[in-house]
Amino acid sequence: MAIVRQKDKRRNSGGQLALLVSAAESCETVPCRKPIPISRSANSIRPKNAGGTASSSRLLLLSFALSLLLTFLRLADARKNNHHYKVTAAEDPVVVHHEKTAASHKQSTAKSAASPAPEAKGQRNAQRQQHQQQHNKQQQQQQQIDSEFSIEDVDEEQIDEILRDTAKNLVVFFYDGRAKCPQCGTALSEVEEIDDDIEATGYIEVVKTDDRRVARECGVSTFPALVYFRRNKPILYDGDFGDSTIVLRWLRAHDEVATWDLTDDNFEWRTDSHSPDEGALDWLVMFYDSEELDCNAFVAMFETVAHKLRGLVHTGKVDSSVSDDVTERFRIDESQCPTFLLFHRGKFFRYNEPAKDVRSLTAFALHKYKEQRGHRVPEPPTALEHFYEHVKERMGDAIEDNQTLTAICVGGAIVIIGIFLLIKAYRIRKDQQMVANGKKGS
Numbered sequence: 056m057a058i059v060r061q062k063d064k065r066r067n068s069g070g071q072l073a074l075l076v077s078a079a080e081s082c083e084t085v086p087c088r089k090p091i092p093i094s095r096s097a098n099s100i101r102p103k104n105a106g107g108t109a110s111s112s113r114l115l116l117l118s119f120a121l122s123l124l125l126t127f128l129r130l131a132d133a134r135k136n137n138h139h140y141k142v143t144a145a146e147d148p149v150v151v152h153h154e155k156t157a158a159s160h161k162q163s164t165a166k167s168a169a170s171p172a173p174e175a176k177g178q179r180n181a182q183r184q185q186h187q188q189q190h191n192k193q194q195q196q197q198q199q200i201d202s203e204f205s206i207e208d209v210d211e212e213q214i215d216e217i218l219r220d221t222a223k224n225l226v227v228f229f230y231d232g233r234a235k236c237p238q239c240g241t242a243l244s245e246v247e248e249i250d251d252d253i254e255a256t257g258y259i260e261v262v263k264t265d266d267r268r269v270a271r272e273c274g275v276s277t278f279p280a281l282v283y284f285r286r287n288k289p290i291l292y293d294g295d296f297g298d299s300t301i302v303l304r305w306l307r308a309h310d311e312v313a314t315w316d317l318t319d320d321n322f323e324w325r326t327d328s329h330s331p332d333e334g335a336l337d338w339l340v341m342f343y344d345s346e347e348l349d350c351n352a353f354v355a356m357f358e359t360v361a362h363k364l365r366g367l368v369h370t371g372k373v374d375s376s377v378s379d380d381v382t383e384r385f386r387i388d389e390s391q392c393p394t395f396l397l398f399h400r401g402k403f404f405r406y407n408e409p410a411k412d413v414r415s416l417t418a419f420a421l422h423k424y425k426e427q428r429g430h431r432v433p434e435p436p437t438a439l440e441h442f443y444e445h446v447k448e449r450m451g452d453a454i455e456d457n458q459t460l461t462a463i464c465v466g467g468a469i470v471i472i473g474i475f476l477l478i479k480a481y482r483i484r485k486d487q488q489m490v491a492n493g494k495k496g497s
Contacts, residue, residue, distance in 0.1 A: 206243070206250055209262045211269050217260060224259045224285050226306065231278040232265030242279040242296035249303045259306075274352035282355055288312045289355035290362070293413050313361035315371035319380040323435040326371065328398045339364065339420045341372045342382060343393040350392035356413060357393075363417045368397075384433050395419070402429030 206228065209217075217225050228246050230239035243263065253259050264270075273282045273289055281292035283306060290309055294301055317325060317340065326338045341357050344350045354372065361370035375382040375389055385403065387394050395406035397420055404424040408415055 206247060206261055206263045209264050211264075211266050214262070214264065214266075214269060217262070218284060218287050221286055222258065224283065224310075226253060226259060226261045227269070227273070227282045227284070228261070228263040229270050229273075229275050229278055229280040229282070230263060230265055236278055238296075239279045245296050245299040245302060246281070248299040252303060253306065272348060272352055274355045283309060285310060285312055288314075288358065290358040291355040291413075293359055309362055312358070313365050313370060314358050315369070317371040317373045317378070317381070319378045322373065322378070322381045326369070326398060328401075328403070329432045329435055330401060331398075336367070336369050337420070338369045338371060338398040339416070340370070340396050340398065341393050342375050342385075342387045342396070343372060344376050344389065345374045346376050347392060353393050353411065356411075357416075359413050360416045360420075363413065364420055368420045380436070384435075397424045398432065399424065399429065401432055403432055404429045 214225070214227065217223065226246075228243060230236060230243060246261070250261050253261050270276075270278075270280070273280075274291060275282065279296060281296075281302070282289050283292065292302070292305060294305055296302065315325060323329065326340070327335065328338065339360070341353065343353060357370070357372060364370055373381055375387060375392075382389070385396060393411070395411075395416060397404045397406070404427055406416065406419050406424075407427075408419070
């Protein structure tokens with residue numbers, strides 16, 4: 056509205072100027088003054104030429120003055136328009152665009168001046184770009200591994216599904232999918248070369264995974280790694296991936312399980328730890344808890360130790376969560392899981408080194424145990440004690456599994472105790488009556 060009113064003012068001033076111009080032009084052609092009355096007296100009569108000359112000179116001066124005034128007004132109005140020019144939507148858009156550009160430039164300048172800490176903002180952008188580049192590299196590495204190799208990539212559920220088929224063995228290659236691992240690609244290429252030879256057996260399947268949980272369950276702490284499941288019994292490959300023929304030879308040599316599963320029922324019968332025969336092989340036994348993830352992870356590594364000691368030392372493992380009698384017999388501290396004991400000529404030696412790896416345990420079983428003092432093996436439970444413990448465990452398991460049986464047992468115990476108390480009270484009362492009758496007869 057202010058722009059329109061200003062334009063109306065300019066139009067009014069222009070109209071006034073137009074009126075002045077038209078008035079000046081009319082004065083040039085037609086006399087603008089009233090006719091001078093002529094006196095009748097002779098003295099007052101003047102020549103006509105003199106009067107016309109004077110009026111013409113006055114008209115010329117007036118016209119010149121008006122022209123100068125109009126020129127001055129036009130110059131002033133033009134200068135004013137140049138300094139204070141505003142337009143509406145119907146007028147020239149070029150000037151509007153220029154003003155908008157200037158305004159936007161001023162706003163951007165003000166924003167750039169008011170933006171706090173441009174260096175910090177640049178650092179944040181650089182960090183974001185760096186993280187994005189790392190993520191893209193990991194994706195490219197994963198895509199490269201998937202495209203170059205034909206071994207199937209699986210997760211934990213797929214591995215469990217394959218292991219349910221007890222007729223098949225499973226080879227799992229572990230690689231690192233979170234960090235850059237050049238060795239993983241090289242090792243996987245070696246396994247890829249023997250993939251057809253392995254699966255040609257008909258009972259071995261080869262897969263790969265980057266699942267950290269599965270790696271933890273199998274005791275894998277470094278990548279690349281390979282675990283071989285034989286009838287759901289894992290063994291950890293401890294060799295080099297530089298030659299595919301070495302890996303294939305290792306798989307064929309470790310096709311059988313070397314570790315014995317020991318329980319309360321067969322421990323003494325299998326190991327003969329209390330009174331071994333002359334010349335019998337020693338036993339290296341691992342006590343572990345299958346319900347603890349970190350403790351159960353040593354099973355694959357211990358199977359590797361068992362193959363290293365094959366023919367020299369027998370190896371077995373005891374699940375302390377199931378066989379608690381053997382665990383109590385040797386006073387195994389379940390907080391220190393796993394625990395390794397070597398049985399040699401009626402004595403047992405406890406492994407106390409902090410490192411629990413293949414090389415350390417193999418050395419301990421062969422000669423390192425001699426550096427410490429052994430303890431006599433406790434006597435095994437008798438047949439009667441063993442039968443009692445067996446029945447007690449079975450009853451306890453049945454009671455835990457069946458709440459109805461638990462209620463019946465508790466109710467039966469209460470009834471038996473009540474009957475016993477009644478019989479006892481009856482006998483006491485009968486004895487008191489007999490004593491009273493004896494006193495009366497005397």
